[in-house]
Amino acid sequence: MNGLNSEAFVLFGQHILWSDMIGNILGLAALALGWRRSLWTWPVQFLSGLILFGAFFGHLTGVAGKQAVVMTVAMYGWWRWRRDKDRSQDGQITPRFATWRERAEMVGAVAVGTVAVALLFKAYPTLSWDPWPDAYIFVGTIVAMYAQARGVVEFWFAWLLVDLVGVPLTFANGYAFSGFVYVIYGALVLLGMRDWWLRSRSGSQSALGLPGANVSERASK
Secondary structure, eight states: OTTTTSEEEEETTEEEEHHHHHHHHHHHHHHHHHHTTOTTHHHHHHHHHHHHHHHHTTTOHHHHHHHHHHHHHHHHHHHHHHHHHTTSTTSSOOOBOOOHHHHHHHHHHHHHHHHHHHHHHHHSGGGOSSHHHHHHHHHHHHHHHHHHHTTBTHHHHHHHHHHHHHHHHHHHTTOHHHHHHHHHHHHHHHHHHHHHHHHHHHHHHHHTTOTTOOHHHHHHO
């Protein structure tokens, strides 16, 4: 990873590492593939996590640890989507809205997880540059990926809330390219959210037997 940790170029006076650039470009590609409901979103997310793990390991261990968890969730997402895609007509997962219980669990996981991880970061200052927002991004990312693996529309909202903190924090700590990628993430999140929202509404109408539904769709629900 030594070559990947060398400087690629300077942007607005900030030094951009190859690992930072490549890892975040892959992360951007993974989000775009997730929008398209492509199974390849998970291998790309895994590779992005692997490269960013190398970029942060040794000086920001907490961020590197997040990437290790990201890779684990990516493997779960690959397994989940491979299982679920065979149940839909177009060979891809069918987006759905989370239940109120699932939404409560997501909010609770972010709240409790953020406090727990922040306290860990505060106890071991070398793990993080800024314990509370870093813990929020850490936990929010994992919750968003887990929700994505389960095919719920709310994962886009989770990503958007992570971006609202991630963009200023990343810029403030000198990772300019990551910050710019987060901005592009935000645009893709809005587009993906709209696409999954419409698909989930269409799926709900079909399940209810409304105009446009077919017998095989109703039978499969």
